[in-house]
Amino acid sequence: MAVPTLVSEAADVVGGRRGSTNSVRNHGIDWLLFGPAIILLLWGLKLAASACYNVILHPLKRIPGPWPAKVMPFYLTSAEAKLDRAQVLLKLHRKYGSSVRIGPNEVSIGDWRLYREIYGGSVPTRKTHSYDIGNFLGHHNIFSFIDKAQHRARRKMQSQPYSLQAIYENEPLIASKADVMVRRMIDLARQPTSGGTVEAYRLCGLFSLEVILKCAFNREYGEAIDGESWEFLQAMDEGAMSLAIRTVVPFLKPSVGRRLPGFVGHAFHQFDKWHSMTSKLCQDFMRTESSMDKTQRFLTTPLLTNKDDYLGRKLTQGEVDEEAMGIAFAGSGTTSTTMTYLLYALSRPEGQRIQKTLRLELNTAGETLRELQDLPYLNAVIKETMRVFPTIISTLPRILEAPLTINDNLVLPAGTVVGMQNLVHHQDPDLFPEPEKFLPERWLDAKANKDMNTALTPFSIGTRNCLGQNLARAEVYLATAKVFKRLSLTLSELMTVQDMKMDDRFNVVPHSRKLLLNVEAI
Numbered sequence: 131m132a133v134p135t136l137v138s139e140a141a142d143v144v145g146g147r148r149g150s151t152n153s154v155r156n157h158g159i160d161w162l163l164f165g166p167a168i169i170l171l172l173w174g175l176k177l178a179a180s181a182c183y184n185v186i187l188h189p190l191k192r193i194p195g196p197w198p199a200k201v202m203p204f205y206l207t208s209a210e211a212k213l214d215r216a217q218v219l220l221k222l223h224r225k226y227g228s229s230v231r232i233g234p235n236e237v238s239i240g241d242w243r244l245y246r247e248i249y250g251g252s253v254p255t256r257k258t259h260s261y262d263i264g265n266f267l268g269h270h271n272i273f274s275f276i277d278k279a280q281h282r283a284r285r286k287m288q289s290q291p292y293s294l295q296a297i298y299e300n301e302p303l304i305a306s307k308a309d310v311m312v313r314r315m316i317d318l319a320r321q322p323t324s325g326g327t328v329e330a331y332r333l334c335g336l337f338s339l340e341v342i343l344k345c346a347f348n349r350e351y352g353e354a355i356d357g358e359s360w361e362f363l364q365a366m367d368e369g370a371m372s373l374a375i376r377t378v379v380p381f382l383k384p385s386v387g388r389r390l391p392g393f394v395g396h397a398f399h400q401f402d403k404w405h406s407m408t409s410k411l412c413q414d415f416m417r418t419e420s421s422m423d424k425t426q427r428f429l430t431t432p433l434l435t436n437k438d439d440y441l442g443r444k445l446t447q448g449e450v451d452e453e454a455m456g457i458a459f460a461g462s463g464t465t466s467t468t469m470t471y472l473l474y475a476l477s478r479p480e481g482q483r484i485q486k487t488l489r490l491e492l493n494t495a496g497e498t499l500r501e502l503q504d505l506p507y508l509n510a511v512i513k514e515t516m517r518v519f520p521t522i523i524s525t526l527p528r529i530l531e532a533p534l535t536i537n538d539n540l541v542l543p544a545g546t547v548v549g550m551q552n553l554v555h556h557q558d559p560d561l562f563p564e565p566e567k568f569l570p571e572r573w574l575d576a577k578a579n580k581d582m583n584t585a586l587t588p589f590s591i592g593t594r595n596c597l598g599q600n601l602a603r604a605e606v607y608l609a610t611a612k613v614f615k616r617l618s619l620t621l622s623e624l625m626t627v628q629d630m631k632m633d634d635r636f637n638v639v640p641h642s643r644k645l646l647l648n649v650e651a652i
């Protein structure tokens with residue numbers, strides 16, 4: 131018996147050892163199985179707790195909105211991916227009213243009366259970090275600065291050539307580019323293969339870029355529609371995609387991005403091209419013009435010659451390039467989209483009567499900017515274009531630095547992200563009956579209706595309003611006058627409504643990126 135006992139003891143010992151090995155393994159397996167489950171459970175509990183807080187206890191709990199938006203910050207992600215953010219916000223405002231909670235800590239405001247509070251400085255606000263996407267080379271620029279003192283100094287440093295006085299001095303430069311656009315339309319319409327049809331979106335893009343190249347760098351690339359201006363425009367347009375890619379994949383270094391195949395690599399290469407073309411423009415301007423330009427009417431002169439008070443010094447080459455890329459970017463897509471939609475609105479069948487009324491007015495007036503700015507119908511057409519087709523269509527997000535009262539019993543606390551979008555308050559049916567219709571006449575007695583003018587905010591207001599608005603307005607007045615004095619336009623039957631859907635890329639881009647017009651010289 132002793133042997134079996136010994137044997138069994140030995141077996142027990144071995145079995146025991148085996149048992150402990152198994153138990154270690156089993157624990158390992160248990161941990162492998164249950165560990166992630168526990169982590170998931172804890173994560174789920176945390177989400178549930180924060181969802182309960184967001185819905186039941188959050189200071190924004192009384193702001194109406196779709197419930198998923200109250201719980202998670204991704205409610206608008208799919209709309210953003212479909213380039214429909216502003217349109218979805220318009221629908222939400224129609225459903226929920228003038229304030230809509232669109233994220234746990236974010237509220238969209240649709241009441242035009244609050245624009246002044248949020249952007250005009252009545253309540254202190256600052257830009258959010260979403261503006262980092264406009265930081266091209268990592269130096270920050272006038273558009274992307276969040277810090278107020280840095281922004282103030284940079285704006286003061288470069289504002290002189292954007293003044294109305296400087297724009298009047300540059301009027302011949304702008305007018306000459308508008309003449310080029312009209313010439314191109316006539317020449318293209320006369321080409322035997324065109325059948326009188328012209329793709330005008332590209333021409334509007336070239337016009338606004340060439341104005342910037344001239345007014346910023348005193349540079350002309352010639353009149354060919356596929357020359358260096360077009361190369362620059364494409365590099366900028368496609369290169370900007372790399373900024374969006376880097377926002378989604380922040381760890382993707384440009385040195386790696388350039389090596390990737392397909393559209394990602396292409397976007398990084400185009401960005402480099404845009405950068406090097408801009409840098410060369412700045413250096414050429416510095417060599418040939420800046421010392422001679424005592425008037426400071428070129429947009430780049432102050433960047434090269436003035437001191438930034440915040441930095442206490444002039445800008446480095448990298449900082450100059452950063453600002454100059456911003457000027458080209460902010461100054462071209464915006465004006466070109468506005469011109470594109472103005473031509474579209476007037477060339478549609480329902481726009482023919484507007485075109486005729488406008489032409490009658492233009493034929494009785496002079497051609498200078500000052501004279502054009504006094505024409506009631508031209509003013510009405512431009513305002514209505516900016517109302518129905520606001521090129522900065524999307525939210526301008528701000529963080530409240532003090533509480534904001536949005537109605538008698540609702541207050542948004544400091545720290546809330548708020549934003550308004552032109553597409554929403556420009557469609558207010560109380561101020562603009564039949565808001566979707568393009569009716570310039572609604573502006574003709576606008577003096578009687580001060581509110582309509584207050585609610586029209588294409589260039590925003592306050593310290594972060596559009597620095598280039600005098601230039602942009604001059605471009606639109608001069609180009610519209612020249613086009614409709616010399617040309618009669620009808621929309622090509624090949625165009626669909628979907629082609630001109632406003633894609634919300636912050637700045638509008640027509641969905642098909644084309645505007646086919648039948649052009650007849652008068």
Ligand code: HEM
Pocket residue numbers: 272273274285342457460461462464465468521522526588589590593594595596597598599601602603
């Ligand atoms: C129709 C044409 C244009 C429209 C509708 C427009 C609209 C706007 C809007 C709404 C903003 C404020 C953006 C925000 O707060 O996030 C802005 C900012 C800006 N725009 Fe324009 N813009 C136009 C043309 C131009 C042009 C031609 C230039 C210059 C050449 C320009 C330069 C700028 C700059 C530098 C800023 C940033 C200002 C700052 O933060 O201090 N824009 N623009």
